[in-house]
Amino acid sequence: AQSVSQHNHHVILSEAASLELGCNYSYGGTVNLFWYVQYPGQHLQLLLKYFSGDPLVKGIKGFEAEFIKSKFSFNLRKPSVQWSDTAEYFCAVTGSGNTGKLIFGQGTTLQVKP
Amino acid sequence: GAGVSQSPRYKVAKRGQDVALRCDPISGHVSLFWYQQALGQGPEFLTYFQNEAQLDKSGLPSDRFFAERPEGSVSTLKIQRTQQEDSAVYLCASTLRGQFGNTIYFGEGSWLTVV
Numbered sequence: 001a002q003s004v005s006q007h008n009h010h011v012i013l014s015e016a017a018s019l020e021l022g023c024n025y026s027y028g029g030t031v032n033l034f035w036y037v038q039y040p041g042q043h044l045q046l047l048l049k050y051f052s053g054d055p056l057v058k059g060i061k062g063f064e065a066e067f068i069k070s071k072f073s074f075n076l077r078k079p080s081v082q083w084s085d086t087a088e089y090f091c092a093v094t095g096s097g098n099t100g101k102l103i104f105g106q107g108t109t110l111q112v113k114p
Numbered sequence: 115g116a117g118v119s120q121s122p123r124y125k126v127a128k129r130g131q132d133v134a135l136r137c138d139p140i141s142g143h144v145s146l147f148w149y150q151q152a153l154g155q156g157p158e159f160l161t162y163f164q165n166e167a168q169l170d171k172s173g174l175p176s177d178r179f180f181a182e183r184p185e186g187s188v189s190t191l192k193i194q195r196t197q198q199e200d201s202a203v204y205l206c207a208s209t210l211r212g213q214f215g216n217t218i219y220f221g222e223g224s225w226l227t228v229v
Binding site: 004036042043044045046049090092100101102103104105106107 | 117118145147149154155156157158159162170205207209216217218220221222223
């Protein structure tokens with residue numbers, strides 16, 4: 001079955017700490033991978049996406065993610081978090097045919113302490 | 115408008131009532147999607163339109179759920195005889211085309227509480 005698993009449900013960090021959020025997927029065939037962020041009271045926004053090419057993808061606000069095909073993983077990283085990064089983060093996958101039918105993980109709540 | 119607009123933002127319905135949730139996609143966006151997000155969970159796909167054609171409704175949880183997009187722009191998600199398990203945030207998203215490389219834009223969602 002197609003699925004996305006996010007290992008960390010709730011992460012608490014201090015400002016300037018490094019961040020890594022795990023994401024593993026189960027999906028047959030070619031995949032497109034995404035990280036979305038949802039700030040409190042706001043809509044889902046795209047952080048970054050991987051379709052093909054360089055497996056290290058850079059997104060907005062200093063975030064990056066690495067696609068490791070052999071591990072079916074797409075972990076999100078940021079070297080130094082800020083208080084404003086407090087939000088919920090969702091990993092998602094879709095097949096190459098329709099990039100709108102996303103399968104989401106259950107999300108990780110990140111709380112950054114000032 | 116600049117983004118995907120959804121209304122109402124908040125809806126409280128008594129069990130058994132019918133509700134209708136509206137989505138205004140970004141102007142010119144061909145593809146429109148509905149998702150359901152239960153508390154503490156990620157969004158789950160419900161249905162997909164390309165223009166006025168409903169191409170995929172595999173995620174609709176029961177025949178009480180019905181979606182339409184008659185003129186290929188505004189879409190309505192209707193839930194008949196609401197049940198408590200229908201309580202969730204209903205997200206609408208649109209994209210220029212549901213194809214490789216296009217960014218999907220989400221609305222802020224309609225929060226439905228069934229009491």
